[in-house]
Amino acid sequence: MNASPSRFRRLAVTLARHAARVLPGAPSSWAQAMRHELDYIADDSAALRWAFGCMLASYKARFVHRPRFSLRAAWRQVATSGALMLLIGLALQEHAGGQTEPPRPAFDETTCDLPGVSPEISPRLRCGTVSVPRNYDRPDAGRFRLAVVVIKSEQQPSWPEPVVYISGGPGQPLTVYAAHQARAPYAPRRDLILVDQRGTGKSEPSLCPDLGSKLLEAALAFAASATEEAFATRQATYLACRDQAIGRGLDLRDFGTRVTAEDLEWVRKALQIERWNVYGESYGTTVAMTLAALHPDTVRTVVLDSIYPPDPVPLWSTIVNDARDAFFASCVRDNVCSTSYPDLAETYRETLARLDQKPLLVTVPPQMRQPDDRVMLTASLFEAVVANLLYYPTAYPNLPRVIQVVHDGEPQGLGQVLGPVLAAQLAAAAIQNRATNAAVECRDRPHYRQDLPAGAHGLDRRQLYGVCARWSDLGPSPLIPVGTRVPILVLAGQFDPVARPASSRHVADLIGSSTRFVEFPLVGHNVRQLSPCGAKIAADFIDHPAQELDTSCTDRAAPIPFLPKRQ
């Protein structure tokens, strides 16, 4: 009782220091926070009580972080009720702070306006919109309306816990494919949720929808972006779109994987779904991992199909080289292919060298709307064509023939074999919203803030180097759910030109023991769409994530039916 206030203070400081030492390693800023707060408490005895509490807090944190500690469950119960109280308390203060109340998640049902919907599928579709905050930290910053389609399972009643499918890009529309998705469900007994991510498809905002065609025009007219001039034109095309978007009042910081993941969480609440199964494909895997990291309690399972590798990434051209080499090696092992094309790898190298010397004029179908229906095929454009063909197993039988025809440079063969390939690739490229692609990537990916790196190749010039540093600030990073308890299945294709199977395995290892990894031979990017075996394994996993996976069908992959040399 006779202790002087300064002794109280000294004791308080000692206790706070002890608290900092006790607190487990990772949240060291918390220890500092508690210690610093002490200096703002004027009353010495209050400071001592505060410091004593901090010490208790540190011990609790230490115990809770220790697995299987017997008090853990009991503490969690106490903490949950306390957390609720604190949440509500903080929320009331937010309200008192005069902030606008954010919109509540709600699904506004509309009539469906979708292509290719047959009378059988139509009754299974529910279409509508969900308004999400443009900026989750600023509820007064307005909203974007997102297009949402719910596809009821064919057999009713649906099993609980639907699947949300997250497609690639970023920038690809999704709801427009609802009819196709209804015919190829991920888990046949569950409903399927499709959302056009902000800035894609029918979702707001509409972000320079014509950028894709402008870039394609620039790419084709400038013989595929290989020259410095073409690179500069490409950058300027992007930046004109940026200025236009800002001029329309859009904030380019309102994009990125983190906000896309929050959008999906908002849609989940709007649809009153308690938990769902998350299926991410290509870039969609980035969103799926971030969603699982931020909201693990509402995610039942995750499938990561063809992981879009997280930063830091190698140059895209090096990944494509590996995929192409693996494909050429498969040709060597195949009787038909190796007989018709004895050294495909060498033929390909020769083709590039020839195109470098003398690009070829290729006749293309009129729907490509090229001057005189012709396209100048340069080495760089041809590399891109081959890289794109590696995505799809349906293109594999024809790929050696495409290379041979270009190598031989015979005009009729070029028109007949390469023309349709170019047309198909153009159609596919035109669907993606390139502006949304840049808006998301420039927020997510530090490596695009550089100019073209050393060793960059024609393929790398088509990416966002030199654009992002002038597009927007870097945003919060996408997340990997390291150590999560959510069951995760990773699917990888042997010839994937976007993600090496080894890099997908690396991500699977990073996430940890809840993850299973399956590699599919003779498959490219997006395993499930391309391989019935992949579709079956994914569906089994979603329905029974705790069961042993039967992956035996991966050993029975049918050989590629290579087309022999054109006579």
Next chain:
Amino acid sequence: MWRHGYDLSKETALKSGTLYPLLMRLSEQGLLESRWQEPERSGLPPRHVYRLTATGLALARDQELEAVAAERAGALA
């Protein structure tokens, strides 16, 4: 609205030993964000401030509404 730990403790009547584990937990769950604030005057250390993320806010509102709904249901029964 950013809040200090000590103020929160007074306003919610939670002692620091209860408050900080809750803050850490909310933060881990992505419901709370924190940052360092510059000292209010020289000689003092920077101070940690907290606020709910949009998700935290939405969850709090949900819980609040559920509590109100439960009360009403109780009153009607």
